[in-house]
């Protein structure tokens with residue numbers, strides 16, 4: 269893209285200020301900025317126009333979860349079906365590690381965080397060790413995809429290489445970068461991060477499938493015959509990935525996606541709850557849960573909306589192929605965005621100063637025809653690290669690791 273073409277594109281989106289420092293740049297920097305303008309989708313900023321139009325939700329109804337007692341009764345059958353699929357190479361794991369982990373407040377990728385007390389125990393290590401349990405049990409080297417972002421790709425790849433992938437077979441790991449979205453001020457003007465770079469941030473965790481296809485990894489899915497992908501978050505240090513029973517139950521249920529869920533600890537717990545929306549699987553956010561839904565009971569007298577999601581989903585690849593990215597809702601998130609001011613000085617704001625744009629994996633669930641909520645024991649499988657202290661923190665996760673006999 270040359271300067272004239274860039275001006276044309278920017279005029280269309282009223283973002284001409286991006287070229288403010290253009291004449292001060294050297295040739296290489298000019299080229300970098302023009303390339304970024306060419307690649308950036310500014311149309312996402314239009315989402316702001318509908319910011320206040322409340323997103324219309326459909327009619328909610330309960331979605332029955334497969335509970336632990338039922339899983340226990342069918343354990344052998346599920347286990348056998350799961351192990352078979354894993355051994356046949358039909359399943360892959362996909363680690364979502366493109367987030368910025370701002371709440372934890374470390375500059376490194378979240379997975380590099382060391383939760384050990386007497387020895388090193390990195391978050392990435394915990395996850396890989398759990399996946400290796402399944403590899404060792406089945407004897408099959410499961411394909412592991414790792415999604416990073418432009419902001420943390422190099423650090424992630426180098427760290428894992430330095431640690432010899434914590435024992436995982438290197439040629440079974442495929443990295444790819446997720447797409448970025450521009451970040452803007454409250455008036456919708458895109459920030460400049462430096463004189464030759466637009467401020468961008470990872471575009472949310474729903475983009476994983478499109479980003480992996482854009483990176484050419486669809487070829488691996490095809491050539492290896494991968495039919496199911498277990499997508500999971502980096503920050504749960506007790507995350508069990510591709511547990512054979514979960515894989516078996518999902519496949520035998522004939523659903524488009526399986527979702528691990530935990531029983532809520534209180535009716536008003538701040539987790540997204542699995543349900544149906546207009547007859548399709550959906551996740552209702554805790555702040556959208558009405559009093560009536562909170563108190564609703566099922567046929568056994570148990571709470572009808574009682575199972576929270578833990579960001580561990582087993583997606584059917586053929587079902588994913590049916591949906592397009594543009595059908596997904598874009599969420600506008602208020603954040604602190606570092607930028608350069610009109611004088612070209614770098615500013616690191618203390619308070620939120622604008623918006624980032626994200627598409628979320630929970631909206632992807634609503635694009636699926638059917639879903640199996642699959643209950644797991646909370647204390648054994650859910651130890652998220654979002655904050656430094658308090659709820660969902662390094663402290664709470666360490667306690668849960670101890671409870672599970674994991675030496676730290």
Ligand code: UTP
Pocket residue numbers: 364365366367368369370371372378415446470471472473500501502503579626654
């Ligand atoms: P979170 O919603 O906790 O976001 O991500 P985050 O960026 O890690 O943390 P905060 O909100 O800034 O503190 C849940 C999972 O989704 C991944 C994260 O890496 C984590 O595994 N994620 C999130 C992405 O892969 N890409 C994104 O753009 C956002």
